[in-house]
Amino acid sequence: MDKLFIFDTTLRDGEQVPGCQLKSEEKLEIAFGLESLGVDIIEAGFPVSSPEDFRSVSLLSEHIKNVTICGLTRAVEEDIDVAVDALKSAVNPRIHTGIGTSESHIKFKLNSNQDEIIRRGVHAVKYARNKVAEVEFYAEDAGRTDNEYLARVVEAVIDAGAAIINIPDTTGYCLPDQYGEKIAYLVNNVPNIDKAILSTHCHNDLGLATANSVAGILAGARQVECTINGIGERAGNTSLEEVVMIVNQHKHIPVKHEIDTKQIIPISKTVSEMINMPVQPNKAIVGANAFAHSSGIHQDGVIKNRETYEIIDPEEVGAKGSKIILTARSGKAALNFHAKKLGYELSPQTLKAVYKNFLEVADQVKCIEESHLHDIFQNVKILA
Secondary structure: EEEEEEEEEOOOOHHHHOOOOHHHHHHHHHHHHHHOOOEEEEEOOOOHHHHHHHHHHHHHHHHHOOOOEEEEEEEOOHHHHHHHHHHOOOEEEEEEEEEEEOOHHHHHHHHOOHHHHHHHHHHHHHHHHOOOOOEEEEEEEEEOOOHHHHHHHHHHHHHHHEEEEEEEEEOOOHHHHHHHHHHHHHHHHHHHEEEEEEEEEEOOOOOOHHHHHHHHHHOOOEEEEEEEEHHOOOEEEEHHHHHHHHHHOEEEEEEEOOOOOHEEEEHHHHHHOOOOOOOOOOOOOOOOOOEEEHHHHHHHHHHHHHOOOOOOOOOHOOOOOEOOOOOOOOOOHHHHHHOOOHHHHOHHHHHHHHHHHHHHHHHOOOOOHHHHHHHHOOOOOHHH
């Protein structure tokens, strides 16, 4: 089993969501939670971008000692100098530098050519490597970069000293098989690939960020860049909780991580509240409905055996347990389940009679609460 490094970029890429900017002290509070969660790397910010981002990276470097602290830069000496200064108190500092490699980025964004991009990337890595022990290189828009050229870039920056190579699907363009093939191509065609760790960094523009990240792991990537709740630029990033639980559920995936999964929902709530960005109820793993059941058939199955409709034990990710939600779609088994919780013992005949009353009420309200149940059961004489 290989180690899967969890690179959390909630405080950098995640914080780029409009209206979700965090103060340095807020970033530090979340960082303590991420450290406790067990992530391996925290990307603390983009130091040259603003005085507050510089302060955030500096503050995390001073206080977070059991996790690698990473600062993002462009392939520009000034960016790297500022990041090095911000990271000076870090026990394990990392510079994350890079440049666009796709035809679109080279031609329209950078007004350059392929050879010049390699030269600039190599120079940035060498410059950063002379200042910190660990350098990661990102090939921006690698998802739309020709694989043969991408392999040339990767080989050159590894030779220059990059120990981690980030292969971002910056626009969320790739299909899982395409992204997996890209990682596999690099594994099989870059002569010095054994000297570096390949990293995934996938965006969710087409809803494929997690699927692409898992495809990358299966093809040989051993670092995943992700965020809590999948927050991030545009449609978001790969969700940390999804990748971690996929690895846990699918034992054939040959990697292991060090995430304390019971802290997933607590950190999810902390991030959601601090950035004022609610989690959608149907969000995998951390959504309010992730372990909720309202269909009568599903409820009956879960009451008999939780694993009938749940592949994850809610307590494994820090949830209190399964939820049997009473609606007009619920069956007698769910109604009886709640009756027992409230202290009512219903005979089969009584349950049948009460169920008719229940459906009449349920058709009028979206969700049955305890107060409704007490009203429904008020004429029931047999109490536990």
